[in-house]
Amino acid sequence: MAGQTLYDKLWSQHLVKERDDGTALIYIDRQLLHEVTSPQAFEGLRLAGRKPWRLDANLATPDHNVPTTLVERAEGNTGIKDPVSLIQVQTLDDNCEAFGIEEFRINDARQGIVHVVGPEQGATLPGMTVVCGDSHTATHGAFAALAHGIGTSEVEHVLATQCLLAQKMKNMQVRVEGKLGTGVTAKDIVLAVIGRIGTAGGTGYAIEFAGSAIRDLSMEGRMTVCNMAIEAGARVGLIGVDDITIEYLRNRPFAPTAEQWEAAVADWHNLVSDDDAVFDKVVEIDAAEIEPQVSWGTSPEMVTNISGEVPDPDAVADDTVKRGYLRALEYMGLAPKQKITDIRLDKVFIGSCTNSRIEDLREAAKVAKGNKVADSIKLAMVVPGSGLVKRQAEAEGLDQIFLEAGFEWREPGCSMCLAMNADKLDPGEHCASTSNRNFEGRQGYGGRTHLVSPAMAAAAAIAGHFVDVRQLKDATQPEEV
Amino acid sequence: MQKFERHQGLVAPLDRANVDTDLIIPKQFLKSIKRTGFGVNLFDELRYLDEGYPGQDVSKRSLNPDFILNQDRYQGASILLARRNFGCGSSREHAPWALADFGFRVVIAPSFADIFYNNSFKNGILLITLDEEKVDRLFKAVEANEGYSLDIDLEHQRIVTPEGEIFEFSVDEFRKHCLLNGLDDIGLTLQDEPAIRAFEQRHREARPWLFRG
Incomplete structure (x- = not known):
């Protein structure tokens, strides 16, 4: 039997139930919430009299709508001049407080863009399933986490059931081998990939990025690459675990400690595609040929x-x-x-x-x-x-x-x-x-x-x-x- | 969710590939905390000649006469005919909310982006994938015949044209079942609560670091 891809492993580790028609329930370890795609989900919970399934799986922060000038930010929410934006940010605060969800509010030093905050806190860990009502959730795949961007109905579904209804995707490997030229970065890699396969080239696939040029990237660079998987049509971008992944996570606030850290690290080393794994599609790119x-x-x-x-x-x-x-x-x-x-x-x-x-x-x-x-x-x-x-x-x-x-x-x-x-x-x-x-x-x-x-x-x-x-x-x- | 069994409606053609969700509903309208009211701003940048903002009186805005949805012959359209990779881009469910609020029940295209596909079915919109050649023929027929409408039969998975031609389409069983019966996903999933609890217990034992406290 052929080996498993990283995506296959993550899928089977989270499979709660598979229906005959191929629709599956997969368990979600982490949901990141922000102010734009969550209000209608919380309202839905409230109308149905439901509660979040597991509070500690959720982490919220406002990001899409917040002003970025110091003069507005100095006053917190009340500094937001746009009254419609203010209502949305305030609604996130109110919902998190009412339901008991941890939130980094507007002037908390830990506030920021959800896809920067999650990894920075160690709230994104290898082997997790991560969802967020934002298509760039693919970012978290850089940690060998199965991360999906979802819509608001799905945000509500995950809040209520800790599961996502999903269908298994196909496997694509994008292999970037060789050395990048000086001044050429992770962003150039992923733009070149999208230029090659097109914005619908990854539709229906989970894309795993592999090859020596990917291994040479820092976690920041890997996040840039996975982030834009969705711009190639793929909901999921992935990179296998290595020492760079593990070192990035060591001592992050949400990361495990002591014996749990050791156990986790041992487990995370398995989060790579097997050597004999078969991909439905493989795209090969020579790093040396990529220009800015x-x-x-x-x-x-x-x-x-x-x-x-x-x-x-x-x-x-x-x-x-x-x-x-x-x-x-x-x-x-x-x-x-x-x-x-x-x-x-x-x-x-x-x-x-x-x-x-x-x-x-x-x-x-x-x-x-x-x-x-x-x-x-x-x-x-x-x-x-x-x-x-x-x-x-x-x-x-x-x-x-x-x-x-x-x-x-x-x-x-x-x-x-x-x-x-x-x-x-x-x-x-x-x-x-x-x-x-x-x-x-x-x-x-x-x-x-x-x-x-x-x-x-x-x-x-x-x-x-x-x-x-x-x-x-x-x-x-x-x-x- | 509104049930979908059979739908007969006027077709409007949007002849453009890679229609993204920013084009379907621009970001300034995502500040709403409701699910309704997005229809007047559907395709805002194509539909109006001025820049839109939330809460404005749309009756005072100047319409782009070249845009299909502003043309007399497409008034009341409920089926949108589109090109490949429709709905690409962000995960905003505001896109299907806007389509539904405007009155669209069906979108037909050669391909759809994944997240948009999921989001649409959860809002009672049927997305039909037909190959490019068939979509092309429909574009020509719609443009040539004013008042061109299609009969969409979800139960039998077929589209019947005014000429009596039949296009069969596929749709996965679960999504079809939910649409036909107007079912709420959450209620269905919670029927599996014991399986979820049992899985969660095993998962916590195997990988306790995924749980905080």
Whole structure:
């Protein structure tokens, strides 16, 4: 019999019941909650007279809707100027209090983007099933946790039953072998993967990322890769456990201690695909061939190399794709065959659940250090993923580097990734963004998003247009010791 | 949940691939803490010429005359015909809430994104996957014939066109059962409470570090 994939192992470890039609009940170890996709779930519980099945499985924090300016944050919830946002954040507080769920409130140092907070607290552990009413829950798969983004009805279902109704997915392995070039990052890997397989390429699959280039990544980099599995259509992204995983989790507040830690570590070492496991699909990518990536269109698959150019729709055979390209170029205000380095920018956003962790901020700061944001850039902002990331960055002096270069240094939250708060693009503005989606209107009505790595975003802020970060003097060299 | 057995309705064609959930319902409308009222902002950025915000008087907004749902011939449509990878992007259930609130009961496309697929069935919306060639034929028929409607029979898993042509479709048994009977998932799952308790006990013994306290 063939061996099991990591996904197969996680699935069978959580299978409560499987129906004849293939629908299964799987047990959920951790649910992360935020203010946008939970209010209707709590209301549903209340209307049905139900209680959460297991309180300690849940952890909540407001992130999507919170303001990021210090002046608003200084006053906590009452500082939120938008009355509709305020109601939503307040509703999360009220629901967590009423039902007895642990919450990191707006000005708790541990508050932040759910997908930064979970791992940072050790609330995400290998071998867990993790859910959250947010598609980027795939992030937690970097810890060999089976993590699904779910809708609000499912949030309510998990609160009430500790289970999720699911159907087993197919297995895909994306193997990235070799060494990444200098200045090429985890973000470039995942954008290149999406460019290769398309935004629906992973639909119906759990994608396991493997290969030496993935093993070489830090946990922050691995989270960036798994985070964007959903942009390739896969609800689940996964990476097997190794020593890097285990060292990241040691001494985290929610992680086990003493003998339990030892037992857990022994168990976690099994959370890798067996050597003889069979995948339904395998995609192989040579790390050495990956260049820094920039998206040019309105879907994450519309992405190319920094040395490349905007494609010519006339060269596309498939009619649906061609019309999509034409529409995207019109929306983005770009011309066919325009060089990527000629795209001029108005705003720069460094943040989001994809790229707001300490390593991301270090990468960006290395490029920003001693430089100035171009005069043509109206706003360049850095939004740390959590209060603890912010504190760490400040301890390392990164905030001063950004401020001296002309970036704004903000309070943690989802911010301009989806622009639910005041951080947004104006119509027609081009933004170099370290976030995950370049959909029409995503960062603001009429806004034009280009997805890039933190280093590429910082370099673009300084140049005022896209530049190859590898050509910037010193920016990508290791720091002197 | 509203039952779905058989539905006859007018078809509106949205001729565009990769329609994402941000396009179905933009984020500024996700600030609501209710499940209803999203219909007026369905496809907001395509439907209106100005920028929408929560709580505004939509009757004062200027409509985009080129958008299908603003055209006279598609008024009252309850079946949406779409292209591949419909519903990609975020997990916001506000997307199917907006479609349902507007009056859509069925979406037909060559493929759907996974999370959107789950969310729709939980809100009484039937998603039908047909191959590209059939979807293409339906697009041509809808565009050529004003008042084009389809008869959707979930029980027998078939679509009947005005010409009498039949397209069969597949849907998994559990989702079909829930839709036909308007069943609430939570109630069904709680019938398995003993199995869940027993599993939880074994799981706690095998991996106690997954439980705090």
